[in-house]
Structure formats: C-alpha cells, structure tokens
Amino acid sequence: MLAHVPKTWAMKIWTNIAGICAGTTVLAALAVSAQAGETKSGPKAVVELFTSEGCASCPPADALLTTLAGRPDVIALAYHVDYWDYIGWTDTFGSQTYSDRQRAYSTAWGGNHIYTPQLVINGTRGVVGSRENEVQAALGQAQLPLPVAVTAGSHMLEVNIEPRPGLPEATVWLVTYIDKAQVLVERGENSGKKIDYSSVVTGQQVLGMWEPDKGTHLKLPLDQVLSGSSNGAVILVQQNKNGLPGPILGAASYLR
Numbered sequence: 001m002l003a004h005v006p007k008t009w010a011m012k013i014w015t016n017i018a019g020i021c022a023g024t025t026v027l028a029a030l031a032v033s034a035q036a037g038e039t040k041s042g043p044k045a046v047v048e049l050f051t052s053e054g055c056a057s058c059p060p061a062d063a064l065l066t067t068l069a070g071r072p073d074v075i076a077l078a079y080h081v082d083y084w085d086y087i088g089w090t091d092t093f094g095s096q097t098y099s100d101r102q103r104a105y106s107t108a109w110g111g112n113h114i115y116t117p118q119l120v121i122n123g124t125r126g127v128v129g130s131r132e133n134e135v136q137a138a139l140g141q142a143q144l145p146l147p148v149a150v151t152a153g154s155h156m157l158e159v160n161i162e163p164r165p166g167l168p169e170a171t172v173w174l175v176t177y178i179d180k181a182q183v184l185v186e187r188g189e190n191s192g193k194k195i196d197y198s199s200v201v202t203g204q205q206v207l208g209m210w211e212p213d214k215g216t217h218l219k220l221p222l223d224q225v226l227s228g229s230s231n232g233a234v235i236l237v238q239q240n241k242n243g244l245p246g247p248i249l250g251a252a253s254y255l256r
Helices: 019-020 023-029 059-069 096-108 131-141
Strands: 002-006 039-041 045-051 074-080 113-116 118-121 125-128 148-152 156-161 170-184 194-210 216-221 234-243 244-255
Touching: 045 059, 045 096, 045 113, 045 131, 059 074, 059 131, 059 194, 074 096, 074 170, 074 244, 096 113, 096 118, 096 194, 096 244, 113 118, 118 131, 125 131, 148 234, 148 244, 156 234, 156 244, 170 216, 170 244, 194 216, 194 234
Parallel strands: 045 074, 074 194
Antiparallel strands: 002 113, 039 148, 045 118, 118 125, 148 156, 156 216, 170 194, 170 234, 234 244
C-alpha cells in the first residue's frame, strides 16, 4: 500500500530564495582557477525519489533507483522524507526539508496528498517509484533543454550553464548526496531488514539565478561543496513558479 499523508506545508526553502542567494557571494569570493578534471553533462532526466526507511513499499523503488543511477542519461536523487518517523523508526537520512519539497511539488500540480515511494521526473510529473514500466515509459519521453556542464579540479568545482534565449529564468541549486549507503532498519515496517540505498541526498542550497540571455559561470570550493560524508554533487537549474518548484531545465553531476 502507498503511504498517503495530508498536504500541509511551510515552504521556507522556496520563499526564502533571495536570502539564501546571498551565500553565493561567499562562494564566489573563495573561487580560484579550476584545474582540468572530470566533466559530466548531457542527461535527459533528473529523477527524484521520495522514499523512507520506514516504508514497506519503498525497497523495490530504492532498488530501481539504484539501476537508474547507473544510466549515463539519468541523474538520480533519493530524498528521504520524515513523515514516516512516527511509526517507530527515525529515518537515518530523513529531513522535513525533503518532505516540504515533495509537498511543494504536490501543491504546484494542484494535488492534495503525497505518498511514498513517489518518483518525480524533471520536476513535471510523478509516478509510483516501484512501477518500473511506468517509470521507463516516462523516461522515454523525458528531455532537458538546457546544457549544463560540471568540471572538477583538485580543489574546485566549475559550473557552466549556457545562455539559451527563449527559456524562462530559473534557480540554480546545489544538491549534495552519498552515492551508496546501507542501513539496518531496527523498527517500523522494515524492521530487521538491511537495505541498500543509492544517491541519498544530504543537503541542498540555492546558488543563484540563471538568466537565459547571459548564462551562468560558477567556481565552487570542493572542500565546502563535499563536506562530511557527501561524495557527490548535482547542479539543478529549475524554474521557480510562485514560490513552488517548476520544471527542471538542465542538470549535471559530479562524483568524487
């Protein structure tokens, strides 16, 4: 059974973009020339799985996300929500911020509930994350119109987002993640199970705005981008519609 919860939310992460963008100045001040390194660009889809360690329906979707994460044309992200914690197991990676992101999608689409496991594709549609046929069909129609490139040196992460007149202005997000994790769930619906996870989101922040007539170039210190256990980063360029998440226009990823 899918887990449904009422739609109640406080969208601080979307309504405080202007305040968060002030942090961009700090990052830019620390920038120095990046050395040549690995570049990953050109995906056709960003898939965001809203999942929970406490949800019995989620492990098949978690496994499917692992498969999708291995595709060169897909960027996969697992957002662990916190609204399952009441059942007795506090999700190791859960956050209200990620639950709010899922609620914001629901609101943007005129919905009145959220559920796990839900897979959001390019910010425009959601499907049940464990239904592989539906997921593959949605991916077959997916595309991202905006080229984004990430180049890593020994100390810096360099981001280039091309100009693309005709597209709408969009927000540039930095999302960090752990590529692999394994958790022994001790309580809740998955009690006693050892579950493997991929592309687990550890944080997100706004870097600034992308202007279609100018493009964007950023240099970010790697030791600040990938702090703690995070070993991967994704740059998302996403429309912000009336304080709610809109379509993702482009994306690129880096894995250390």
